[in-house]
Amino acid sequence: MPPAQPSPCPRCDGLTPDQADQLAIIGGSHLPYSEPYGELRQCASCGAWFRYTRDHDNEIGYVADAPSLDRLDREQARALAAAATAVAQRQLAHFATRDDDYGRRCAADYADELARLTAVMTALALAAP
Ligand SMILES: [Zn+2]
Numbered sequence: 001m002p003p004a005q006p007s008p009c010p011r012c013d014g015l016t017p018d019q020a021d022q023l024a025i026i027g028g029s030h031l032p033y034s035e036p037y038g039e040l041r042q043c044a045s046c047g048a049w050f051r052y053t054r055d056h057d058n059e060i061g062y063v064a065d066a067p068s069l070d071r072l073d074r075e076q077a078r079a080l081a082a083a084a085t086a087v088a089q090r091q092l093a094h095f096a097t098r099d100d101d102y103g104r105r106c107a108a109d110y111a112d113e114l115a116r117l118t119a120v121m122t123a124l125a126l127a128a129p
Pocket residue numbers: 009010011012013043044045046047048
């Protein structure tokens with residue numbers, strides 16, 4: 001019998017950045033030189049949204065040890081998905097002009113990402129406010 005009150009999600013409740021691989025990657029990038037900065041991830045169990053970042057720049061240079069995982073509300077998830085969609089569309093157009101294995105592989109990856117982002121944007125738009 002299901003509990004009457006929502007219980008903490010066993011998959012994502014209290015998740016640390018090091019455990020972010022428990023979450024499905026929807027799109028975006030964890031790399032600091034990319035735009036938007038942050039991967040949109042989703043819990044497969046409860047549907048909660050997260051932004052995952054792994055690296056950041058500082059005054060000296062590249063820092064590779066500062067992962068973060070932030071829970072997003074629906075509006076924040078929608079904004080990140082929209083920004084990631086614009087980047088993926090641009091990247092797909094760029095790699096589609098290349099006629100080599102690397103270009104084809106990247107184009108396929110961005111096409112997959114766009115499909116996931118499109119599905120997410122549709123779901124978010126249909127969800128009750
Ligand atoms: Zn969850």
